[in-house]
Each structure stands twice: as C-alpha cells, then as structure tokens.
Amino acid sequence: MPDVLSIKGLDNGTIMELLQRAGEFERGAKQRLSGVFVNLFFEPSTRTKMSFEMAEHKMGLTVLPFETAFSSTLKGETLYDTVRTLEAIGVDGVIIRHEEEEYYKELEGCKAAIINGGDGSGQHPTQSLLDLYTIHQEFGRFDGIHVTIVGDIAHSRVAKSNAAALEKMGAEVSFVCPKEWSGEYETSEQLDKFIEKTDVVMMLRVQHERHAVAALFSKENYHETYGLTVERERKMKRSAIIMHPAPINRGVEIADELVECKRSRIFKQMANGVFVRMAVLEYAMKGRD
Secondary structure, three states, X not given: OOOEXXXXXXXXXXXXXXXXXXXXXXOOOOOOOOOEEEEEEOOOOOHXXXXXXXXHHHOOOEEEOOXXXXXXXXXXXXXXXXXXXXXXXXXXXXXXXXXXXXXXXXXXOOOOXXXXXXXXXXXXXXXXXXXXXXXXXXXXXXXXOEEEEEOOOOOOHHHHHHHHHHHHOOOEEEEEOOHHHOOOOOOEOOHHHOOOOOOEEEEOOOOOOOOOHHHXXXXXXXXXXXXXXXXXXXXXXXXXXXXXXXXXXXXXXXXXXXXXXXXXXXXXXXXXXXXXXXXXXXXXXXXXX
C-alpha cells in the first residue's frame, strides 16, 4: 500500500489524480472502503483531525478511538511498537501527527498504511494537497500562478510542503517573513513588494508554541509590518484570493474583517480538506481490498 508521508514523495501525475478524485468526491461520488484506521495525534489539532474523521466516516472506514494522553507511549513505548501493536490487533492504517520531524522513518517495515498528519516543522502533505485543490479550483491551473507565502517560513510544515508542491507544479512562489524566520529559503521582508501582482496571498499562523514570538514582535507591530491589513487587501488584484491554513491569530497575521471577506477561501480550504483526505484514504488503501 502506498504511504503518504511527504508531498515530495508524490509525483505530479499522482497529485493531479488525487485532486481530480477530490473533485469527484465533492461532486457527490461515493466510495466505500473496508478497513480499520486509528488517528494518532500527539500534537493538538482541530481541522486536520476532524477532517480526517469526517473523511473516514464518509468512506465507510471503522475508526478506533485513541487517546495519546492515556497511551503506552507515556510509559516509554516507542512509536514503532505502538503502530506494530495496532497492526497486531487488525488495524489497516494510521494517521499520525507528531512533534518529531520525519518520525515516519522509525516506522519502516510496518505494514499498515501510514498517512502523515504533520511532523514537527517538516511536512504536512494533506494540507498541501487541499491548498493545491483550492488554488486549482479557483484558477484551473498552476502554471503562471503567483503565490506569496507570508509568515514563519522556517518553522512551518505548511510552507515547506506548499513550496515544494507549488514549484514543481509550475507556480511562482515568493516568501515574505522576518529574516529570523527565513530558514533555507530566499525571502523578502516587504509584503508590499508583492501584494499588487500576486494571485494568492497565503498567510501562515505565527507559531507561538515553537519559539518566543513576543521577544521579536508585539501583535500590533507584526500585523502592521507583515500582516494582511485592510489597506493591503485593497491593493490586491481583483481576481486574487486569500488563504490561511488556520488556526488564525485574528489581528496578527490577518485583519479580523478579512477572514470571511469575498476574497477569502479560508473556510473553503477547510471544506476541501474532507474531499482531499477522502482521496488520500482511497489512495493509501489501494491493493488491500
């Protein structure tokens, strides 16, 4: 069975097939899968976890509850042994979010389908796929589309996944962030440099839990310097859209009144996540039925 660990592991043809299948599910296509899944979320999640649960429900999968706060990992059990235990009792697939980057390398040899729900500051392949789906839904293509990703690039698995996916699909990607958050990417500190020519403004959440943001910026200062303000939104191309993986720090990375404005596709992204994850579940279960 194919695992879904990183967007880099999916070729362009597979990505387009997944997006096409997500579109079929959005238009009402039905598919029933036989199998048992467990969602192992070792980091907090609302959208990804609930989106997967909804997708699993729609696909007819049995989902066993798993509470990481009461699991044997607290007793020192390795992630590998946890997954092997689940396999032994008949689980067919696991969706894992973990604070450790590339945690999945520890799971080589496991037979269960493994879907990465986010690994530290590494990758978030299903978020990237739903973002691609949302962009393609809007513009019908990737080639020639200019996407500006704004925020904590170095610590964002969303930024890294989307950068890899968008560039190989033919989009132009620009990065805007404080120099302290550039990581391996060539970035600018001037959002105003791109605001009038970009097709997609993709704002990232300021990740307070990963570093001391307050030591660098106040909320007001960050919003004024790097945030999508009402004034900046007015300069955007008429056809341009706003995206954000959420959760949102309103008034920090994006003005409160823009979260649900006509340009915003933020809640559309969330809706699209269910259809994309249905396609990913089907893909990961190929060969089992």
